[in-house]
Amino acid sequence: MAETETNPLRRPLPDGIVPEGEVTRTENRWIAIVLGMLGVMMAVIVVTGVTNALHPPSNVEIIDPTTLHLGGEFAESNLGTAAEPDGSVTVRLIAEQYNFVPECVRVPADTPVKFRLSSADVIHGFLLVGTNVNTMVVPGFVAEVRTSFNALGDYRMPCHEFCGVGHQGMWAHVNVVPKGRFPHLSTTERTSCVQQ
Amino acid sequence: MARDKGVLRLTNPWPRFAWLAGAAIVGISLALGFLVLDRYQQNDPPLGLWGAICWGLGITADLGPAREAAPTLRTPSRIAWTSSTLGQIRAGDAQHGSFIALNCTACHGEGGMSQSTFIPTLTGMDPAVIFKQLDDYRSGKRPWGVMGAIAKALSIRDSADVAAYYAARPNGLAAIAHEGSLRGESRSKESDSARHLAFMGDEQRGIPPCTACHGPHGYKIGAPPLAGQHAAYIERQLAAFAQRLRQNDINEQMRTIAMQLTPSEMHALAAFYGAPESSRVANK
Known part of the structure; x- marks a missing residue:
């Protein structure tokens, strides 16, 4: 702890403005929302890709x-x-x-x-x-x-x-x-x- | 105080969770992208594992183009606008070209100013155009007895020289185009539709404007300047492209366009571009 005290960047932020438990809960909630969004977007890509045969044009044939x-x-x-x-x-x-x-x-x-x-x-x-x-x-x-x-x-x-x-x-x-x-x-x- | 408590300590589960989550997202994305999504190519059975990975990376050599028999090869021209061709044209020597051009005056007129309406004016013509047409005459891609015989007598170097000579002649096609005499032509109704075709094209029929390649809006290599050319010559060439009597346009450019024009449109366009006799004399 002595090390953190001397480093001004590492100094603990003043607590008590928002209860710590509340901060953690909010963070967890947003992490869950972000992961959910990622999951939905991936699912959309996979489902439309397979059902509608949407493919990025991945043909690499070179011609002059x-x-x-x-x-x-x-x-x-x-x-x-x-x-x-x-x-x-x-x-x-x-x-x-x-x-x-x-x-x-x-x-x-x-x-x-x-x-x-x-x-x-x-x-x-x-x-x-x-x-x-x-x-x-x-x-x-x-x-x-x-x-x-x-x-x-x-x-x-x-x-x-x-x-x-x-x-x-x-x-x-x-x-x-x-x-x-x-x-x-x-x-x-x-x-x-x-x-x- | 929990925030600074052992973020780097092994017992703290959160950094490990973040790394694992990141790795899982990358891993799942790779698996979906390479192993699932690209397996299902439309109209084909699903690809195998390695085929799918290669396809996802863009390596399609094993699938490649279909190898069916091709029809007899027909090429419009031997010329391609490669850097070596452009180099040959640039190397043209106008001085030497002026001697060769003495053979052309009988038909193409003094200095390339043709007096016959069926023979094109060459004064101020783009050198790439003359160079390509001479080679097409030489190879028979543009069949025309007289010019075929003359072009066969010229070397590639001679073609570039004579092209450079005519391109450098003053008061020719390039000068007419530069003066913008196009817009000052007659104001009859017929030429209004021609003007629209020339400057706007016909987007309803998919006809691009002439000016996009022949200038002044855009230039495409191999496209000759039109303003000041003989109207009868332009009309005859449009008809020849449309009827596929002339097939030396690279990638069927002019055949595709001319085929969609009606005979009256060809006539109007030719009259629009062709300089009247008086203005050509004035420009001399």
Whole structure:
């Protein structure tokens, strides 16, 4: 105790303003509230994550944004919807100032869809109105989003990451058609609903 | 007095409780984040333990891109705007380019001021544009008999030189754009819709404004200046992009836009950008 007496910072605070038991009870109460809040937040993250399939985009695939058009996955001949052997489809898109290419994507309903996007210049955003599809498209990386569409129709696909002076004109569509009306694609065919 | 009583003493349970609670929160978070949440990827069976950990860390090499067969590769151009390409363009020698340009005057006019409405004016053209178009003619990505033959006779170095020469010519496209003659054009109703397309685009149809890439609002490399170019040439190129007769735009940029324009819009835009004969003479 002698040591604490000499150290002015260690000197005991004057007691008696609030009874010590009361202080302890208040502290314990707040600790319980904080732990409860943490628990609720964790539970919300876990439950929504599992039930709504909400995942942070954790795909780290690197790609050179300046040479996308020279070959590889994002060459223009490979863009659009591709049919996979397991019955799912993969959609490949390029986001560039100020277009999505292709600007109209056709996918079948009630089918697993995997979107793969890359940016040719700056950061763009990929969002499908009315769905939980929402990711950033960062140049140099491949953004991947999985979903499936139950409702038919035309989904708007705006760029929601301000990308420059033409940003307001940058949006495209996803057209969901019944499974039977989706063209049967061989492994080397790609489709889109861009009017030629 | 309880506050200073042996905070550091082992018998005091509270520090230990705080450390344990902290460790438990970290541990539970790690377990949830790496072992539970990322196991359930939509449309796929749940991942295994190691797969989930790797996925959570962003390592997806084992899942990676689908390896299905790809269609026959079609590329729009051999040019990519890499630093080495930009270096080649910067190294262009206008002096040497002026000798090469003597071969161009027959069609593109004295100093690049074309007199034919179907042949583009090159005076004051961005050097990257000339460099890329020459390479596209050379590789046949932009098929055009005459220019293909001429470009094949030029080396990459020659292309950069002639591009530097035309870019440095005074009173050309760059100067017209700089003077802002765009806004002073005719005030007919048709050009109002063209003006709106040029400056605002059409957000209802997802068409970005021309000025966002072709200037003056924004510039994108490879996009030529338009003000002062021949209207008939601009209209023909828009139609060629829309009909996919011309496919040398990187990442289908112009094809995507031109496809959404109606023929009358193409005509109006071309008339809006194309300088009338009188103003071009005045600018000479």
